[in-house]
Amino acid sequence: MLTVESLKKSYDETAGRKAGRHDDTRTYAVGGVDFEVHDGELFTLLGPSGCGKTTTLRSIAGLERPTSGRVTLGGRVLFDAAQGVNMRASRRGFGMVFQSYAIWPHMSVFKNVSFPLEVMPRAKRPGRKEIEERVGQVLDVTELGSYASRPATKLSGGQQQRLALARALVTHPELMLLDEPLSNLDAKLRETMRFELKRLQRELHLTAIYVTHDQSEALVMSSRIAVMNQGRIEQIGKPREIYTKPATRFVAEFIGTSNFLEGTVASVHGQEVQVDTEHGRLVAHEVDKAPAVGESVLVSIRPECVDLSRQPRGNVPNEWSGKVLTRAFMGDVVDHIVGVGKLEIRNRSNPNLSIPPGTEVHFSIAPDKVTLVPVD
């Protein structure tokens, strides 16, 4: 539905002009990103502060003029640097919700939502009756129906956030652009709103681009995630893929926690790869892109895939032993740090298994949970 091709944005245009075409010394906030957003999808741009998420979103919205690249929506060209096309933001017809949800404080809840329809150009503006119907509908789906006549400022934070959403939805936008819309809410409300937003997006079959630096928010809500780092996309995939098969060290580190071991490939048989590390050999199964024998790789193992036990199991692959150094109880899970020589391996278990520091233990890792990340 939406296609973004080779999008670049530098805020440093004068340096670029001085440098000329062949010696570009500009710094790029977005350094060339490509992606497609499909119909009905919630597509997330995820990455640390300053990686270029907002700049990418604002470029799609028409609020920033990209330095180069092309943006199309269903075949309609919104921006094309080469052809000199740059459609005005107001003509792109997107619904936008930002971190500061900026509802209109002097208006009622109803008026906040009806206003965008009332100020539409005369040719497009719906009649009074249709306005009432459409506002009623979006207030219902955002569960604000019973607050219609209340002043907007007399709503809780979560309700104000839903109002911002209702106001963006009422114009029936083809695409919603959401920039950290939950970041002003307290932790508990943020969690509830994640599910509400996801429900709304599904029920209304909305297509949305969602910007966040919060990896758990991205994992919960997204159809697909693009992980960004320093103005570039490191990986695009479904949440489970991004989590279980990180393509780069950055992705593995940014999403969740992981144990990392450096190793060298000892053998490859189809999708089974044996890797020698300083601390012992590991076997990995279901390796999609098998590396070559002798190649350096980074092994990534999620803490919940480290299967800890007091007794050796024997007869299982990837079984190592060590000593518990630290134990941390976190309510629903317990983490153990196990020392293997100089290496520290983090395990995450059900709290039923709680082993005190100083205990000799054994652990194994199922070969399909051993992920090999190419060395950058």
Ligand SMILES: Nc1ncnc2c1ncn2[C@@H]1O[C@H](COP(=O)(O)OP(=O)(O)OP(=O)(O)O)[C@@H](O)[C@H]1O
């Ligand atoms: N108007 C501007 N003028 C100059 N530099 C800017 C401007 N806006 C953003 N930048 C720079 O561009 C880079 C990308 O910023 P951007 O806001 O897109 O990142 P982000 O990933 O959305 O970060 P955050 O999560 O902190 O909002 C940063 O280095 C930032 O300092």
